[in-house]
Amino acid sequence: MKNRDEQKTLAKSYEFDNVEEKWLQRWTDSGSFRATMEEGKPSFSVVIPPPNVTGVLHVGHALNNTMQDVLVRYHRMCGDNTLWVPGTDHAGIATQNVVERQLATEGKTRHDLGREAFIERVWDWRKEKGGTIVNQLKRMGASCDWERERFTMDEGLSRSVREVFVRLYKEGLIYKGDYIVNWCPRCHTALADDEVEHEDKKGKLYHIRYPFADGSGDVVVATTRPETMLGDTGVAVHPDDDRYSHLADVGIKLPLTDRTIPVVFDHHVQKDFGTGALKVTPAHDRDDYEIGLRHSLPIMKVMDEHGVMNDKAGKYAGLDRFDCRKKVVEDLESQGFLVEIEDYDHAVGQCYRCATVVEPTTSLQWFVSVRPLADKAVEAVRDGRINIYPKTWYNTFYSWMDNIRDWCISRQIWWGHRIPAWTCKDCGELMVESVDPDACSKCGSSNIEQETDVLDTWFSSALWPFSTMGWPENTKELQIFYPTSVLITSFDILFFWVARMMMMGLHFMDEVPFKDVYLHALVRDKHGKKMSKSTGNVIDPLVIMSQYGTDAMRFTLTAFAAQGREIKLDEERIEGYRFFINKLWNAARFAMMHVEECDASITDVVNSPEKLPLIHQWILSRTAKTITDVRRALDEYRFNDAASVIYQFVWHEFCDWYLEWIKADLFSKDETLRDQARGVLLYVLETILKLIHPITPFVTEEIWSVLPGDRPLLVTSEYPVAEDWQNENVENQVELLMGVITGIRNIRAEADVHPSAKIDAFILCADMEKTELIQVFVSAISSMTRLESLTVATEGEKPSDAATYIYQDLEIYVPLKGLVDVEKEREKLERERNKIEKSLKQINGKLGNKKFLANAPPEIVEKEKGKQAELEAKLGKVAEAERRLAEIG
RNA sequence: AGGCGCGUAACUCAGCGGGAGAGUGUCACCUUGACAUGGUGGAAGUCGGCGGUUCGAAACCGCCCGCGCCUACCA
Numbered sequence: 001m002k003n004r005d006e007q008k009t010l011a012k013s014y015e016f017d018n019v020e021e022k023w024l025q026r027w028t029d030s031g032s033f034r035a036t037m038e039e040g041k042p043s044f045s046v047v048i049p050p051p052n053v054t055g056v057l058h059v060g061h062a063l064n065n066t067m068q069d070v071l072v073r074y075h076r077m078c079g080d081n082t083l084w085v086p087g088t089d090h091a092g093i094a095t096q097n098v099v100e101r102q103l104a105t106e107g108k109t110r111h112d113l114g115r116e117a118f119i120e121r122v123w124d125w126r127k128e129k130g131g132t133i134v135n136q137l138k139r140m141g142a143s144c145d146w147e148r149e150r151f152t153m154d155e156g157l158s159r160s161v162r163e164v165f166v167r168l169y170k171e172g173l174i175y176k177g178d179y180i181v182n183w184c185p186r187c188h189t190a191l192a193d194d195e196v197e198h199e200d201k202k203g204k205l206y207h208i209r210y211p212f213a214d215g216s217g218d219v220v221v222a223t224t225r226p227e228t229m230l231g232d233t234g235v236a237v238h239p240d241d242d243r244y245s246h247l248a249d250v251g252i253k254l255p256l257t258d259r260t261i262p263v264v265f266d267h268h269v270q271k272d273f274g275t276g277a278l279k280v281t282p283a284h285d286r287d288d289y290e291i292g293l294r295h296s297l298p299i300m301k302v303m304d305e306h307g308v309m310n311d312k313a314g315k316y317a318g319l320d321r322f323d324c325r326k327k328v329v330e331d332l333e334s335q336g337f338l339v340e341i342e343d344y345d346h347a348v349g350q351c352y353r354c355a356t357v358v359e360p361t362t363s364l365q366w367f368v369s370v371r372p373l374a375d376k377a378v379e380a381v382r383d384g385r386i387n388i389y390p391k392t393w394y395n396t397f398y399s400w401m402d403n404i405r406d407w408c409i410s411r412q413i414w415w416g417h418r419i420p421a422w423t424c425k426d427c428g429e430l431m432v433e434s435v436d437p438d439a440c441s442k443c444g445s446s447n448i449e450q451e452t453d454v455l456d457t458w459f460s461s462a463l464w465p466f467s468t469m470g471w472p473e474n475t476k477e478l479q480i481f482y483p484t485s486v487l488i489t490s491f492d493i494l495f496f497w498v499a500r501m502m503m504m505g506l507h508f509m510d511e512v513p514f515k516d517v518y519l520h521a522l523v524r525d526k527h528g529k530k531m532s533k534s535t536g537n538v539i540d541p542l543v544i545m546s547q548y549g550t551d552a553m554r555f556t557l558t559a560f561a562a563q564g565r566e567i568k569l570d571e572e573r574i575e576g577y578r579f580f581i582n583k584l585w586n587a588a589r590f591a592m593m594h595v596e597e598c599d600a601s602i603t604d605v606v607n608s609p610e611k612l613p614l615i616h617q618w619i620l621s622r623t624a625k626t627i628t629d630v631r632r633a634l635d636e637y638r639f640n641d642a643a644s645v646i647y648q649f650v651w652h653e654f655c656d657w658y659l660e661w662i663k664a665d666l667f668s669k670d671e672t673l674r675d676q677a678r679g680v681l682l683y684v685l686e687t688i689l690k691l692i693h694p695i696t697p698f699v700t701e702e703i704w705s706v707l708p709g710d711r712p713l714l715v716t717s718e719y720p721v722a723e724d725w726q727n728e729n730v731e732n733q734v735e736l737l738m739g740v741i742t743g744i745r746n747i748r749a750e751a752d753v754h755p756s757a758k759i760d761a762f763i764l765c766a767d768m769e770k771t772e773l774i775q776v777f778v779s780a781i782s783s784m785t786r787l788e789s790l791t792v793a794t795e796g797e798k799p800s801d802a803a804t805y806i807y808q809d810l811e812i813y814v815p816l817k818g819l820v821d822v823e824k825e826r827e828k829l830e831r832e833r834n835k836i837e838k839s840l841k842q843i844n845g846k847l848g849n850k851k852f853l854a855n856a857p858p859e860i861v862e863k864e865k866g867k868q869a870e871l872e873a874k875l876g877k878v879a880e881a882e883r884r885l886a887e888i889g
Numbered sequence: 890a891g892g893c894g895c896g897u898a899a900c901u902c903a904g905c906g907g908g909a910g911a912g913u914g915u916c917a918c919c920u921u922g923a924c925a926u927g928g929u930g931g932a933a934g935u936c937g938g939c940g941g942u943u944c945g946a947a948a949c950c951g952c953c954c955g956c957g958c959c960u961a962c963c964a
Contacts, residue, residue, distance in 0.1 A: 013926065198960090205964085223964060236964095273963040280964095287962045347961085392893065396959075399892075403960090492959090526901070528957070559912090562903070564894075566957080570901060576913060579926040590923030640903075644911075659923080667922080742930090748918095749930035755919050786921080839908065846907090851944040860907055860945090867908065 010592060010706065014585035016549035019702045024138065027701075032715045033143045035083035037480050044075035045083040045481035047465050048137075048144060049489045049497070050152065052091035053126055054098050057136035059523045059531065059569065060490060062541035065142050066557045066695075067520060067639060068488050072143055073694035074634050075485075077719035083481045084143060085468045087150035088134065090126075092416040092457040093187055093353045099125050099415075115414050115452075122415050126151075136542065141550055141697045143715070150468045152460040153417070160467035161417045161460045162434055164508060169421075169432040173369045174409075176421075176430070180282075180289040181408050183361040184351040185307030185321075189412040190365050191351060192456060193405060194495055196358050198347040205344035206329065207274070209337045210235060213251035213260045219244070220339050222274040224346060225284075226332065227324040229254070230313045231302040232261055234280040236291050239265040241276050255337040256328065257314060264295040286360050299362055305412075307359055321359065366410035366419060366453065373503035374404050380502060380512050389518045389637050390564040393491065400495055407500075409456045416454030424448050462500035465513035482509060486516040486637075494519060518637050520561060526570035539569055551696035552578035558695050559643035580647060581699050584692070587655050588685060588703040594666050595682045600709025603686065605679035609725055613665075613673070615780075616680040618734040619658045620725045622649065623684055627722040630691055646692050654684060657738065664783055682707070687720045736770060736808070737777050743805035743812040744785040750828060751803050751816060758788040762802070762813040766794055770810065804881040806832065809873045811881070826885055833878045840871045 027033060035045075046068055051061060068084065076082040099122050100110055110118040134149065150157060168174045181190040206226045211218040221235060235252050237244040244263070251260040268291055269278050282292030283301040292299060302313040307321045316324045332338040349358040378401045380386050381394070388394055410419060422431045424440035425447045431437055439446045460467070465484050469477040483505070489498060498517060505513030524530055525537040532538065544553045555577045560567045595602065605612065609620045626649040633642035665677035686707065693700040693714050704714040711717070744761055753759060765771050774781070774792045782790050802813040803825055843864055846852050853861060 010923090013924075221964080225964090268962070270963045278964055285962090285964080287964075290962085346964090396893070400960080522958090528895095560902085565902085566895085568901065570913085572913065573901070575926085579924095582926045583924065586924035586927085588923080593923075644903075648911080655924085656928090660928095663922080745929060746931090752918075755929075756921070842908075846945075849944060853944080855944045856907075863907080 010585065010589040010703070012589075014549070014582050014699055016551065016698060020139075020141075020550055020698045023698055023701050024141065026713070027143070027715055028146070030713060030716075032713060033084070033145050034147065035145045035477075035481075036081050037476060038081055041079065041081045043081040043083070043480050043485075044072070044078075045085075045484040046072055046486060046488070047085045047468055047484055048087060048142075049487075049493070050087045050089040050150075050461060050464065051133045051137075052094050053088040053130045053133070053151070054091055054094050055088075055133045057133055057140075057541055059539050059541050061133070061137070062140060062544075062553065063520060063523055063557045063561065063567065064488060064490060065137055065140055066554045067518070067561060069140070069142050069554075069697075070558060070639060070642075070694040071486065071488070071634065071637075073697060073715065074719060076143070076715070077690065077693065077717060079718065081480060083145055083148075083477070085148055085150065086134070086137065086142070086144035086146060087152070087464075087468060088130065089457060089461055090151065090153040090416065092411060092413055092454060093189065095122060095126075096413050096415040097187070097353065110414065118414055139545065139550070140541075141554070143697075148468070152457070152464070156470065157460060157463070157467045158417055160463050160471050161455065162420050163472050164463055164504065165417075165420055165455070165459075166432055166434045167508070168368065173372065174366060174432075175369065176364065176366050178362055178364050179367070179408075180286050180360055180362045181365055182349060182358045183305070183363065184354065184356055185305065185359055186354050186356040187351060187413065188305055190363065190408050190410060191358065192408050192458070195352045196349040197352050197355075198349055200345055201348045203344050203346055203348070205274075205342040206332075207339040207342070208255065208279075208332055209339050210252045210255065210277075210279070212247075213253045216250070219247070219252070219263075219277045220275045221277045221279040223279055224344060225325065226328045227309070227316075227321055228281040228284045228302070229279060229328065230257065230309070230316060230324075231281045231283050231300045232279045233282060233292065233297040233300055234261050234295065235263050236266045236269050236278045236280050236295075237263060237276060238269040238271045239267065241269075241271050243276060255335065256331055262295075262297075264291070264297065266291050266294060283362050284360055289360075289362065301362060303359060303361065365408050366421075368407040368409055370404050370407050370503065373507055374401050374499070376506040377401065377499060377502035380506060385512045386502065386514065387516045389516060392564055393494065393519055397494065397499070401499065407456075409459050410451075410453040411456055412453055414454065416457060417460060419451040419453050419455060421451040422448045423451070458496055458500060461497055462504040463508075465501055465505055466509050471508070478509075483512050484514045486518055487514040488518045488520065490522060491519040492522065516637075521564070521566045523567045523569050526568050528566065528568050539571065544571075544574060548574050548578040549581065549698070551581050551699045555580065555643060555696050558639045559647070561639040563638065580651065581696060583651055583655060584688070584696075585699060585703065587650070587659060588689075590659060591681050591685050592706065595678050595708055598678055598682070598708050600682075600707070600711070602675060602679040603683040605676050606683045612676055612680065614730060614733060614777075615658065615661045616676060617725075617727060617730045619654065619680065619684055620723075621727045621730050622653050623687055624722045624725040627687070627691065627720045631719075631722070634694075643695060646688075646695070650688055650692075654688065658684070660784060661780060664780060689714060690717055690720050693717075733773055736773065737781065739807040740774060740810065740812065741781055741784050743807045743810075744781070744787070744814065747803045747805050747812065747814045748785070750824070751814070751821070753814075753816075755786065758786055759814055759816075760789045761785070761787050761791070762799055762815070763790070763792045763810055764794070764796065764798065764813070765792070765810045767809060768794060798884065800884065800887070804829065804885075806874050806877045806881070808870065809877070811877050822885060826882070829878055829882050829885065833875065833882070836871050836875045836878065840868070840875065843868045843871065 049064060072082055072084045103109060113121060182196045184191055203224050205222050205224055207220050207222045209218045209220050219235060232254055247263040251262060254261050268287060280288045280291050280297060282289045282297055282299045300312055302309055303321055304310045309316045309319045309324045311317050316327060319327060350356065351358055381397060388397060420432060422437055424443060424445055426445040427440060427443040429440050429442040431441050440448055466478060466482055469475055469482055471478060501513045529535065529537060541553060552574055556574045560569065606620060609617050626645060629645045630642050633645060662677045662681065665673045668674050689700040689704050701714045763774060771792050771794050778790045799813050799815045802815040805812040846864055847868060
């Protein structure tokens with residue numbers, strides 16, 4: 001695998017540029033990301049949330065795909081049949097808008113081209129620009145099976161869409177009807193409820209006087225949209241509202257028109273809002289529409305699809321809806337109907353694609369009856385076939401599903417899956433077929449016409465988990481990889497997408513589309529603000545990757561991905577994690593100095609750890625623990641925990657302690673000691689590389705490639721399995737030695753002893769076992785604390801004129817030959833004593849409390865007693881040191 | 890209006906019933922045979938407030954104060 005000429009000394013610091021490019025190429029060339037489908041292996045599959053084909057990688061994508069890639073790489077290394085399906089979404093309105101804008105620069109509209117030519121133009125655009133986001137995902141190292149890339153408009157997926165539509169129609173779950181929908185006057189299309197975004201806006205509330213037809217009085221109504229009054233077909237009041245009970249037979253003379261409209265009684269009206277009277281415009285308001293239905297009020301549309309007033313608006317015809325509003329208000333005022341204008345903040349619905357104010361309007365649309373589908377989805381979540389992480393989303397999910405309305409799936413645009421429905425122009429028969437018909441199925445006429453509407457983009461993405469695997473064919477992929485293992489996506493498309501996948505998957509596959517759903521937070525700036533171009537606080541992952549390297553970005557995102565919290569991303573943190581990558585790099589560089597010429601089999605020494613010196617047993621114990629913790633964290637989607645466990649282990653255990661500790665052995669003339677050190681060192685380094693590879697694939701693969709021996713690529717190596725090496729006794733012993741070392745270093749630092757100055761130290765400890773242990777490690781301790789000599793005894797003369805440090809029941813003394821700053825030393829001891837006394841007081845309080853002794857579990861009581869004894873011993877030592885200090889002073 | 894979430898060291902956050910933690914920053918000292926993108930040591934917190942449950946609360950419950958987000962048919 002490795003060529004001789006590739007072997008090189010590792011550079012002094014990690015330079016990612018060439019490394020990243022190189023490995024992207026090799027992973028691809030070696031087919032490492034290709035899904036395997038071997039018999040008898042567990043399978044792990046993920047489908048990517050398909051980014052819009054118009055998309056450009058933003059930090060949300062970066063987070064989402066890092067998380068997926070971490071899991072996918074982890075499971076691939078675990079030996080599972082692993083599939084990650086990549087692809088993009090045709091993004092109906094968004095893509096059409098992009099191409100329309102392009103046409104606009106040529107002074108054309110899509111109507112100039114006509115439907116077919118326009119669609120061709122969109123395909124051209126896609127061929128040219130549609131690969132952008134895919135290439136950016138590749139650059140991140142996303143280990144998708146790129147040969148299986150799908151597009152929601154490609155042939156296979158379009159077939160699935162058509163099949164689903166036809167089946168749902170034949171089952172009676174798709175219907176066509178004239179209903180009120182959200183209409184975008186700019187996009188000229190209907191929008192689903194969740195495609196409308198609500199934003200609080202400052203508006204006005206207009207109070208208008210509606211006189212009775214018989215001139216006997218009037219009623220005042222309030223509205224934020226006075227122009228819609230032209231379409232009013234009634235006034236509604238609450239049936240129990242005494243103020244209006246006499247109006248049953250009185251008509252209303254609608255101002256500015258010559259129409260008379262009835263008063264109806266409806267429970268929907270809030271008695272205490274305004275005057276308790278509501279104007280009813282069934283054609284332009286969802287609630288009014290429903291009131292209208294209940295009372296058989298006529299539906300009168302006064303606007304066209306551009307949001308311009310139509311003939312029904314009388315003299316206002318031709319005015320834009322907002323101009324009309326002004327004019328209507330003027331006229332009402334001049335004719336004395338306007339009572340009052342009040343400032344009023346309220347939520348205004350806007351198109352999620354173009355932010356145009358949405359106009360609720362009745363029109364002929366296609367709908368899915370979602371209730372039966374939604375019930376199945378809810379059931380699957382309730383009985384645990386689908387788990388949602390973090391748990392907090394269950395409530396939101398259920399309440400949304402309980403209130404779900406039929407889904408409007410038709411869109412009056414051109415780019416998308418055209419609805420497979422034909423109408424016979426002769427007999428009016430409606431045909432919905434999976435194969436294009438050429439004649440009417442009823443009268444045989446060939447004078448038939450296909451529906452011009454296309455389907456909501458989310459209709460095709462709802463099928464994504466099975467359509468990408470070849471449905472409706474029963475493919476091997478479906479057998480092995482469906483249901484997928486986990487869906488990782490942002491919470492904001494829980495309903496747009498996740499819920500609909502559940503419905504479609506359960507309905508057509510009779511099985512959930514994924515077993516787990518992990519909903520991650522949105523990435524915000526370091527102050528918690530939404531990133532936006534206008535605020536200028538956008539963190540661009542492409543810039544980050546160039547500046548800090550892809551691994552640093554991936555590690556940062558992984559470390560930030562705690563469940564259920566918004567992610568505040570701070571560029572400084574990315575820099576910090578880049579230092580970590582460099583730290584790992586240098587640790588490897590150091591290791592290479594010692595193992596470069598060795599045979600890879602030197603790691604065999606770990607097979608009998610009990611024969612190894614203590615420090616190696618210690619690092620192997622810690623390694624086993626780390627493997628266990630990382631695996632568990634990844635299995636439970638605790639990405640941040642996985643990252644921090646690794647960070648802590650690599651930096652603070654492997655580098656800070658282990659590498660420093662074994663230097664002596666590595667340079668030793670004793671071959672056994674040296675080879676043991678080399679072997680364990682190489683083993684632990686290999687394990688670390690494997691452990692972190694899913695998070696930081698590039699740097700680990702690079703280091704791996706220069707390690708001794710012929711080795712397959714890291715990306716397809718086996719993920720570490722924890723051996724039975726955890727050893728509490730070993731860890732306690734090393735902990736004690738570390739305490740001693742820290743104590744001596746502390747004395748040196750506090751006493752301002754120059755780091756290179758060699759000094760003597762004494763340790764007194766009554767515990768035989770401990771003193772013996774320390775005896776064995778005198779040389780290691782001395783070299784790590786730069787001692788001239790270290791004397792250990794169970795009892796003996798306490799050196800005078802010495803700085804002191806108390807650790808457990810040990811007294812550590814460093815004689816300073818008149819250099820002891822008595823005052824400083826006294827303060828230090830006092831601080832120490834205060835600290836001990838404080839905790840001791842707490843513990844004594846507990847142990848003196850009968851209720852505590854009676855109620856607390858015995859092991860807790862024991863633990864507290866142990867702590868008490870330890871603290872008392874330590875307090876004794878401190879007191880003694882203080883006494884001696886007083887003698888000197 | 891309802892729902893959800895968050896307030897822990899200067900900053901960003903972890904911990905979510907048994908001795909207050911990490912990273913960054915900060916201070917002091919240090920180019921010791923991988924790393925100054927480094928090492929060693931230190932300082933730093935009434936865990937938003939008030940009550941309650943408990944032998945024991947940063948954690949559980951209630952209320953309050955601040956801050957986000959989502960949903961909603963008060964026109």
